[in-house]
Amino acid sequence: MENVEVFNSEAKGRGLKATQDFWAGDVIFAETAYAAVVFDNLTNCVCHTCFKRQEKLQRCGQCKFAHYCDRTCQKESWVNHKHECAAVKKVGKAPNENIRLAARILWRIEREGGSLTEGCLVSVDDLQSHLENFDQEEKSGLMEDVQSFLEYWPSQSKQFGMHYVSHIFGLISCNGFTLSDQRGLQAVGVGIFPNLCLVNHDCWPNCTVIFNNGNHEAVKSMFHTQMRIELRALGKINKGEELSVSYVDFLNLSEDRKQQLKKQYYFDCTCEHCTKKIKDDLLLDVKDGEPKPSESVIKEVIQFSKDAMEKIDKARSEGAYLR
Ligand SMILES: [Zn+2]
Ligand SMILES: [Zn+2]
Ligand SMILES: [Zn+2]
Numbered sequence: 001m002e003n004v005e006v007f008n009s010e011a012k013g014r015g016l017k018a019t020q021d022f023w024a025g026d027v028i029f030a031e032t033a034y035a036a037v038v039f040d041n042l043t044n045c046v047c048h049t050c051f052k053r054q055e056k057l058q059r060c061g062q063c064k065f066a067h068y069c070d071r072t073c074q075k076e077s078w079v080n081h082k083h084e085c086a087a088v089k090k091v092g093k094a095p096n097e098n099i100r101l102a103a104r105i106l107w108r109i110e111r112e113g114g115s116l117t118e119g120c121l122v123s124v125d126d127l128q129s130h131l132e133n134f135d136q137e138e139k140s141g142l143m144e145d146v147q148s149f150l151e152y153w154p155s156q157s158k159q160f161g162m163h164y165v166s167h168i169f170g171l172i173s174c175n176g177f178t179l180s181d182q183r184g185l186q187a188v189g190v191g192i193f194p195n196l197c198l199v200n201h202d203c204w205p206n207c208t209v210i211f212n213n214g215n216h217e218a219v220k221s222m223f224h225t226q227m228r229i230e231l232r233a234l235g236k237i238n239k240g241e242e243l244s245v246s247y248v249d250f251l252n253l254s255e256d257r258k259q260q261l262k263k264q265y266y267f268d269c270t271c272e273h274c275t276k277k278i279k280d281d282l283l284l285d286v287k288d289g290e291p292k293p294s295e296s297v298i299k300e301v302i303q304f305s306k307d308a309m310e311k312i313d314k315a316r317s318e319g320a321y322l323r
């Protein structure tokens with residue numbers, strides 16, 4: 001992590017800045033997941049280690065729940081799957097993805113402690129959970145999760161306090177990063193990448209995140225690569241400049257982006273594009289010489305686009321493109 005350093009900005013709190021120059025496409029850092037799980041509806045068709053979608057997967061003989069490409073993926077996963085395997089076997093079925101992810105995080109904390117782990121600039125204890133910002137509905141959702149978690153968590157594992165378990169669920173909801181299959185087309189899982197969590201949002205970011213599933217095809221295991229995210233520069237970034245990614249779709253109008261950022265990440269975007277509403281006019285503009293459409297037509301088109309985006313999102317999570 002010699003390419004970046006943590007700093008404190010007055011407006012946004014913690015952030016990351018570059019400690020050297022970067023050019024478009026450069027990998028600023030790569031990071032393996034602290035913990036990650038496959039989505040509930042895909043546990044049989046996506047590898048639980050590398051998140052590749054495969055025709056044929058091998059099933060864990062113990063719990064019959066986890067699936068892997070091959071022995072390499074299965075072996076690599078054992079340290080993270082060991083307790084999960086026993087718990088799923090005992091309970092008789094796997095809980096939902098949120099509970100599974102929280103449990104994987106907590107087993108790792110049991111193993112290594114919650115403070116700084118190697119290669120991380122921030123500890124899991126220190127990640128934002130925004131519990132104080134939760135509204136009633138979010139709070140009751142959280143209570144349900146904690147309840148299901150307690151039914152799943154084995155008595156012989158370390159027992160954590162309610163507040164700590166809630167912190168884990170909170171950090172999953174505002175820091176969880178969606179993982180895609182090897183085609184990059186389908187959202188197949190969710191993971192926590194602590195260093196990535198330090199990169200602040202900007203609606204006009206200078207970086208983007210690429211998910212790399214890794215490669216286990218080499219005969220020698222030393223040439224295998226692990227699944228990871230890569231933070232890549234979108235253009236020239238100067239030494240000392242803050243690194244940013246966009247948490248939301250820039251094609252939304254600044255007002256819509258602001259709402260979404262507030263709802264999911266609990267902050268008011270003060271980036272240049274939002275404060276000056278840059279490019280909003282472009283998104284709403286018409287060709288020269290043509291009359292401006294009426295308010296109601298604009299509303300209709302925006303609604304249509306939103307519905308279409310929802311459908312695309314749904315297709316993406318279900319991997320169904322032919323409908
Ligand atoms: Zn695999
Ligand atoms: Zn198993
Ligand atoms: Zn903004």
